[in-house]
Amino acid sequence: MIQNLRTEVKKLLKDKKVDIIIGWEKGSLPLSSTPAFIQKEEDVDRLIFDETCRNNLTTYLTKDKRKLGKTYDKIGIIVKGCDARSIVLYSIEQQIKRENIVIIGVPCNGILEKKKILQKTDGKEILKSKIDGKNVHLKGRDFDLTIPLKDVLCDSCLTCKYPDAPVHDIFIGKPRKEVDIKDEFKNVIDFEKKSSEERWEYIKEEYSKCIRCYACRNVCPACYCNECFVDQNDPQWIGKTPEVTDSIIFHLIRNLHVAGRCVDCGACVSACPADLDLRIMNKKVEKEIKERFDYTAGLDINEKPVMASYCENEKQDFIMG
């Protein structure tokens, strides 16, 4: 698979179809990867793709020049299913021109969640690691562990229905197509059944952990505003303290800003240093939109943004008499 990927990328660079390729390369620590920006053919062999390729690299495609340093005419990007869905959104929202991007899809089997792995090792440092088919082998100073992959995959990968890029120019390897998952919203449905008190207690508990570092916003492919509402001083929309009320308001507003746009790539969850349950609210909004508008973000490049279109026969049951 990886050889095919490298050959295709080399071809693209050789034929000058792209100016730069964005992909992943091996990180400096075991089980880590880091974004790779490849412009020369001889660097192509640095590219990798495996269960450690966490980052949603599509954030580099937005107009924010701080991220890539300059603008490129033609960008090639290697994507998992969720990443490709982010590109679909960028195209719908006119942040990119689809014809300027060469999308290279790779078959994704899920991505490892570092936090889950560290729980298994009791936070001990991993010195050596190996991933084979269904297991991860970890070696440290005084431990030697073999863990089934499915125990340490990201939560969003466990309920992922679209592991392959729904839109792509090149696909490497065999697509898995749509995966049949029935309990995609299980966490939300369980949560909805709880009483108002229980829900409030949980939300309060979770969001009081937030240190307001905004890492979730920074990694989010849907968060590309030039100036985020949390950074504005005039008017100041929300309090800037890590007090729980301020934090809840921040997360709720962010939830609504990414409503109908979140592709559940799980980047926010992985980036969160305080291990918040950020997914429950995003999934709730996703479920709500699925039920009301039968819409799933990032699947169809010709669709209108769900929150910016109106249809006469939409349900209005939330409006009182």
Add this chain to the structure above:
Amino acid sequence: MIGIEPERVQFSWISAGEGERFANIIEKITNEVKKIGPAKRLVKGAKQ
């Protein structure tokens, strides 16, 4: 979803010409909110 009482957040359409309807709805909402009392959740410094 986060445990805010549903009575506290209500939506309605009222035209500028519907003065009576406006008064009725406001009265209904204020009565309902009075019934559940002051907000304790999402209020800074409120006793939980």
